[in-house]
C-alpha cells in the first residue's frame with residue numbers, strides 16, 4: 067500500500083507533544099511491515115539543520131489564492147522513513163509552531179502544498195493519513211477533487227483524532243480565500259456558525275481513528291465531545307480506536323544515550339544511578355531511600371495539574387521528592403515555582419521544553435504522575451512503564467487502556483489508577499504507591515510488570531494497515 071502520512075509536527079523535525087512522537091514513528095513502522103509509506107511535514111525555524119538532508123524540489127507550485135505559490139521541499143530520512151519537509155517561510159517560519167491568529171491559513175497552505183507535492187511525486191497514493199485539525203483541509207480538498215480528478219479518484223483518507231479539544235476554528239468568510247469556494251466544501255467545515263478545520267476532517271474523511279479505544283467511546287458523549295459528539299456518533303461505524311505505540315529505539319533504558327546509566331529488568335542498578343544523578347542535577351539532597359515523583363507535561367488544564375496542586379501538601383509531608391518538567395499556562399508554572407520555593411529540599415522544577423531532561427526524568431524517577439482530566443492516549447505513562455517508573459494515573463482515555471492497577475494479592479498490575487477527578491483520590495493512590503515502594507520486593511514486581519509490557523509500534527502499525535484495508539474496501 068502507498069500511504070502518505072501528513073502531520074503538523076513529527077520527531078525529530080519538530081515537536082510540541084505526543085502527536086510528533088506518533089507521526090515520526092508510524093511511517094517507519096508501516097514501512098517495516100512492507101508498506102510504501104512516507105511522511106509530509108512542515109519545515110519550521112525550529113527544525114534542526116542536521117536533519118535536512120537535501121533539497122528535493124525547489125519549484126513546487128501550490129494553487130493558492132488564485133495563483134501558483136512557489137514553495138521548496140526538503141528530503142530527509144532522519145525518522146527512518148522518507149520525509150518531505152515543506153518549506154514556505156512566509157507561513158511556517160515563526161518563533162513558535164502554533165499560536166497565531168492566522169494558524170488556519172498557515173496550515174491550510176501546508177495542506178495544499180502537501181497535496182501539490184503528492185501530485186508532483188507522480189504516483190497516486192492509496193491512503194492519505196491525516197492528523198488533527200491542522201490536516202482537516204486536505205480531507206475536504208481530496209473529497210472534492212475526487213469528483214473530477216482521476217489522480218485522486220482511488221485515494222482514500224483516514225483522519226486520526228489526537229485531541230478533540232483543539233478544533234482550528236475560524237470565520238466561514240475565510241473559506242473562499244483559502245480555496246474552499248464550493249458549497250460541498252463549505253458544508254464540511256460548517257460548525258456552529260463558523261468554520262472548523264477539525265469538523266472538516268471528521269466530516270469529509272473516509273475513515274476516522276483515535277488514539278485509544280476508550281477515548282473513541284468518550285468523545286461520542288456530550289460531556290467529552292466538544293460539540294462534535296453527534297457527528298462522531300453518526301459516523302461511529304467508521305471510528306476506530308488504535309492505541310499509540312512506543313518507539314523503543316528512542317525510549318529504551320537499555321540503550322538510551324541521554325541517561326547517565328543504562329539498565330534492564332534483569333539489572334535495575336543503573337536506575338539508581340540515574341536517580342542519584344537526577345537529584346544532583348536539581349541540587350537536591352541525595353537520599354536514595356526517598357521516592358522521586360516525576361512529571362513531564364504540557365502545563366494545561368487537560369493534564370490535571372490542579373489535582374497535583376491540591377494534593378501537593380500530602381506529597382511534601384510524606385518526605386518524597388517531586389521533579390517536574392513542563393511549560394504552558396502561567397498559573398501552573400507559578401504553582402510549581404511556588405512549591406519549589408516552599409520545599410526547596412524536595413522539589414525540582416524546570417520550566418521549559420527539554421528533550422534530554424525528559425529522558426533523564428523518566429529514568430531517574432520512581433513514580434510518574436499523570437492525573438489527566440482527559441487523555442486521548444498519553445505517551446509518558448507508556449515510557450514510564452518501560453523505564454521501571456511506576457505510573458500513577460487517572461482512569462481516562464489511553465491511561466485507562468494502558469495502566470493496570472496493582473493488585474497486591476495476585477501481584478498483577480503495572481501502576482496505580484484512580485477514577486474521580488478529585489485530589490483526595492490522587493493522594494490516596496500516592497499513599498498506596500508509597501506503601502508499596504517501602505517493600506522493595508513488591509516494588510520491583512510492579513516495575514518488572516511494567517517493563518515487560520509490549521507497547522511497540524509493530525502491533526499498532528498492523529492495526530492501521532488493517533484499517534487502511536477496510537477503508538479501501540468501503
Ligand code: ADP
Nearest residue numbers: 083084363364392418419420421424444445446
Ligand atoms: P500530549 O501530546 O497531550 O502533550 P503525550 O503524553 O501524548 O501528551 O506526549 C507528550 C510528549 O511530549 C512526550 O514525548 C513528552 O515526553 C513530551 N513533553 C511534554 N512536555 C515536555 C517538556 N516540557 N520537555 C520535553 N518533553 C516534553
Ligand code: GLC
Nearest residue numbers: 084085228277441442443444
Ligand atoms: C495528543 C493527546 C495525547 C496523545 C497524543 C498523541 O496530544 O493529548 O493524549 O498521546 O496526542 O496521539
